[in-house]
Amino acid sequence: xxxxxxxxxxxxxxxxxxxxxxxxxxxxxxxxxxxxxxxxxxxxxxxxxxxxxxxxxxxxxxxxxxxxxxxxxxxxxxxxxxxxxxxxxxxxxxxxxxxxxxxxxxxxxxxxxxxxxxxxxxxxxxxxxxxxxxxxxxxxxxxxxxxxxxxxxxxxxxxxxxxxxxxxxxxxxxxxxxxxxxxxxxxxxxxxxxxxxxxxxxxxxxxxxxxxxxxxxxxxxxxxxxxxxxxxxxxxxxxxxxxxxxxxxxxxxxxxxxxxxxxxxxxxxxxxxxxxxxx
Amino acid sequence: xxxxxxxxxxxxxxxxxxxxxxxxxxxxxxxxxxxxxxxxxxxxxxxxxxxxxxxxxxxxxxxxxxxxxxxxxxxxxxxxxxxxxxxxxxxxxxxxxxxxxxxxxxxxxxxxxxxxxxxxxxxxxxxxxxxxxxxxxxxxxxxxxxxxxxxxxxxxxxxxxxxxxxxxxxxxxxxxxxxxxxxxxxxxxxxxxxxxxxxxxxxxxxxxxxxxxxxxxxxxxxxxxxxxxxxxxxxxxxxxxxxxxxxxxxxxxxxxxxxxxxxxxxxxxxxxxxxxxxxxxxxxxxxxxxxx
Numbered sequence: 001x002x003x004x005x006x007x008x009x010x011x012x013x014x015x016x017x018x019x020x021x022x023x024x025x026x027x028x029x030x031x032x033x034x035x036x037x038x039x040x041x042x043x044x045x046x047x048x049x050x051x052x053x054x055x056x057x058x059x060x061x062x063x064x065x066x067x068x069x070x071x072x073x074x075x076x077x078x079x080x081x082x083x084x085x086x087x088x089x090x091x092x093x094x095x096x097x098x099x100x101x102x103x104x105x106x107x108x109x110x111x112x113x114x115x116x117x118x119x120x121x122x123x124x125x126x127x128x129x130x131x132x133x134x135x136x137x138x139x140x141x142x143x144x145x146x147x148x149x150x151x152x153x154x155x156x157x158x159x160x161x162x163x164x165x166x167x168x169x170x171x172x173x174x175x176x177x178x179x180x181x182x183x184x185x186x187x188x189x190x191x192x193x194x195x196x197x198x199x200x201x202x203x204x205x206x207x208x209x210x211x212x213x214x215x216x217x218x219x220x221x222x223x224x225x226x227x228x229x230x231x232x233x234x235x236x237x238x239x240x241x242x243x244x245x246x247x248x249x250x251x252x253x254x255x256x257x258x259x260x261x262x263x264x265x266x267x268x269x270x271x272x273x274x275x276x277x278x279x
Numbered sequence: 280x281x282x283x284x285x286x287x288x289x290x291x292x293x294x295x296x297x298x299x300x301x302x303x304x305x306x307x308x309x310x311x312x313x314x315x316x317x318x319x320x321x322x323x324x325x326x327x328x329x330x331x332x333x334x335x336x337x338x339x340x341x342x343x344x345x346x347x348x349x350x351x352x353x354x355x356x357x358x359x360x361x362x363x364x365x366x367x368x369x370x371x372x373x374x375x376x377x378x379x380x381x382x383x384x385x386x387x388x389x390x391x392x393x394x395x396x397x398x399x400x401x402x403x404x405x406x407x408x409x410x411x412x413x414x415x416x417x418x419x420x421x422x423x424x425x426x427x428x429x430x431x432x433x434x435x436x437x438x439x440x441x442x443x444x445x446x447x448x449x450x451x452x453x454x455x456x457x458x459x460x461x462x463x464x465x466x467x468x469x470x471x472x473x474x475x476x477x478x479x480x481x482x483x484x485x486x487x488x489x490x491x492x493x494x495x496x497x498x499x500x501x502x503x504x505x506x507x508x509x510x511x512x513x514x515x516x517x518x519x520x521x522x523x524x525x526x527x528x529x530x531x532x533x534x535x536x537x538x539x540x541x542x543x544x545x546x547x548x549x550x551x552x553x554x555x556x557x558x559x560x561x562x563x564x565x566x567x568x569x570x571x
Contacts, residue, residue, distance in 0.1 A: 135350015
């Protein structure tokens, strides 16, 4: 591990943090290494608190320790608790993952937004401007990850901002700051990718051959052109409730426009023929 | 195919749209098709006038429904803040902005202005009738996304059938009735054919096709086709009979409305089913489970 990496554990070292963020002002993101997640939900709490998100009610889901269930308009970090059948001596093994908005490089929500409320920021993250959003709900249906949602009492769409306000101030996003195991790593996206590749190599060498990266590059996930918040997983994406091959609608929509054009021609012909063909 | 999910929790968020949006899909389709017929009916002043009036009424109802569905209706005008070709909703907003004034002018202003405005509305009405099919397909919802080719055709045909049926409710001379009959038959046949095409298009992956085969959405889907079929049969005889025409018109309106409601419900059911998304994406990439 590098010195920069270790800074995540020194909570009060604001100077180093500022230096680090200054170096990485362009393209930032999250690398969530699920192998070291302990399911403490500090990320969920820190996110709620920093972003002053409304509560989701006191729900008992019956799904292991997961009472948050899914990302949503007021839940921008969500820890999944997967109980897998396991080998001798144990009833099951844990898979834990802190899920978050992926800040896709080709973002379906941004593509869909008719008001320009959803923008790509100077940090290469995807941000919903609450003063613009008119709550049309199109982004909700467009997101292939089921991340963004409309808040019913408020009428607008909300999702993770990657702590845009904190980034502006040179700070680490609240969830990454609160993570006690560095499962959530924040930083320059290229640096995170290199670090993630190293981590996979390390795990493979240690015998954890199931480890792989989800959405770390354009090649790994052509449907989104890669994610600025990507993950290291130990099982198929479905196990964590992630889509195996998400595709931004813009990639397939040309056929629908062509189809509409053909239907429009047919409508025009039908109208003219109906009028001319009468007796 | 593996059937693993995360406690059956939906991977997608279900569309948040209330019934206003299918209502807009119906009204917008009727407005567009009616404007097009109005522009084509150059030598039938009575029919032309009724087409233009229907367009304006449908447009007003549709726009009101659109605004009512917004989480922040007062910010409706933000729809015209940007021009975003990747968003069919943005394109639709601009289309409405172009179509609306033309359709309004064609309906209420004197002929000198109404006639050219009617032509503009007729041309803008073409994409207005079917773009909502593109809008629906351009989502992550499997039952919509997979129907990317058939949905725009289905929505256009449904618009034609709806407009022809609504117009047929009124009084017409024999010539006008013959025009409406032909226009309506084309729309209804198109609606049934596009529905069959849609079922084929989504049929490759059973989990994607399910909402069109099982449950509430499938019931609405079949009911729509039943209504449209009855309407089609009633409109086949050339001989005029007022009662039969009106019964056929009512069935046609019901069919054209229900088919869009059914598509909306199918989308909600599809988004709620994580298997639809998982199976579709695995099938598309035809990869083994090892190949993540």
